[in-house]
Amino acid sequence: MAGFFPGLPLAVALSGGADSTALLIACHARWPNQVVALHVHHGLQAVADDFERHCRELCLQLGVPLRVRRVDARALQGESPEDAARRARYQALQELAGPVRDIALAQHADDQVETLLLALSRGAGVPGLAAMPTCRVRGGIAWHRPLLSVAADEVRAWLRARGVAWVEDPSNADLRYTRNRIRRQLLPALQQVFPQFRDTFTRSSRHAAQAAELLQELAALDLAQVGTPPCVAALQALSQARQANVLRHWLLCSHGASASAAQLAELQRQIGACTTRGHRIDIKVGIGHVRREGLYLTWYN
Numbered sequence: 001m002a003g004f005f006p007g008l009p010l011a012v013a014l015s016g017g018a019d020s021t022a023l024l025i026a027c028h029a030r031w032p033n034q035v036v037a038l039h040v041h042h043g044l045q046a047v048a049d050d051f052e053r054h055c056r057e058l059c060l061q062l063g064v065p066l067r068v069r070r071v072d073a074r075a076l077q078g079e080s081p082e083d084a085a086r087r088a089r090y091q092a093l094q095e096l097a098g099p100v101r102d103i104a105l106a107q108h109a110d111d112q113v114e115t116l117l118l119a120l121s122r123g124a125g126v127p128g129l130a131a132m133p134t135c136r137v138r139g140g141i142a143w144h145r146p147l148l149s150v151a152a153d154e155v156r157a158w159l160r161a162r163g164v165a166w167v168e169d170p171s172n173a174d175l176r177y178t179r180n181r182i183r184r185q186l187l188p189a190l191q192q193v194f195p196q197f198r199d200t201f202t203r204s205s206r207h208a209a210q211a212a213e214l215l216q217e218l219a220a221l222d223l224a225q226v227g228t229p230p231c232v233a234a235l236q237a238l239s240q241a242r243q244a245n246v247l248r249h250w251l252l253c254s255h256g257a258s259a260s261a262a263q264l265a266e267l268q269r270q271i272g273a274c275t276t277r278g279h280r281i282d283i284k285v286g287i288g289h290v291r292r293e294g295l296y297l298t299w300y301n
């Protein structure tokens with residue numbers, strides 16, 4: 001946990017699995033009496049009660065206060081059960097934290113590599129390749145991931161050496177989930193070919209995170225230049241790469257719309273072809289449409 005200096009008091013999101021069990025013990029050892037544990041009972045799996053029991057026992061043993069909340073995550077339309085559970089979990093963690101402004105999560109280097117591989121498999125751009133940040137402020141809370149450079153095996157070996165138990169999530173063995181297939185089938189193969197893959201892949205993600213920040217800064221500058229809504233002529237004055245970057249930023253930040261690569265390419269083609277007063281632009285992007293209105297592009301949904 002080198003370089004991990006959260007605000008105190010600190011809350012640790014404790015699932016009861018190996019990683020967050022280790023994180024809680026390490027944080028409590030470093031900042032005694034300054035750490036609180038937060039557990040979300042999902043009620044999804046039969047094993048949920050075992051997770052909660054383990055968290056209660058562990059926290060009692062350590063003398064760490066534990067806050068527990070039950071959630072019943074119903075998936076929204078088009079949302080997977082895992083995404084629904086994650087959304088409900090982050091919401092519950094934020095509420096459980098109360099006045100505490102720093103929450104530590106226990107994702108490790110293997111999780112980071114899995115996230116990167118999933119992003120690559122979707123053809124993600126630079127922000128996706130940045131995978132998970134070590135710290136992100138959201139909803140007034142700093143979410144920390146201090147174990148991102150620690151291998152999963154190291155975490156378990158650390159716990160075994162201390163004789164600490166944890167609860168194993170049975171769904172981790174289910175090979176219907178892509179993430180589990182990556183963990184079981186891909187990571188062992190990577191280990192053989194690139195023994196340093198955890199270090200090098202996570203380093204690539206950090207490079208991508210830095211590049212993503214630069215793209216974000218450039219997009220904000222360019223949006224100030226082209227205006228909101230963007231002026232077509234000002235967009236035409238930008239290079240294709242900068243134009244794509246600022247359009248993505250406008251659509252996402254102003255309208256919550258993610259343009260697919262094909263939609264963005266078509267929008268750019270039409271912007272390029274927009275040389276007469278009467279030229280129409282009307283393209284579906286995400287759940288809405290981008291249209292030309294006089295000198296500007298506008299968004300409808």
Ligand SMILES: Nc1ncnc2c1ncn2[C@@H]1O[C@H](COP(=O)(O)OP(=O)(O)OP(=O)(O)O)[C@@H](O)[C@H]1O
Binds near residue numbers: 019041
């Ligand atoms: N039910 C939960 N209650 C509180 N925190 C959770 C819960 N589930 C996950 N977390 C937090 O979110 C992080 C990421 O969750 P994820 O489901 O990817 O990991 P996990 O496999 O549950 O990890 P762990 O080995 O810590 O159980 C966990 O490391 C933990 O800090």
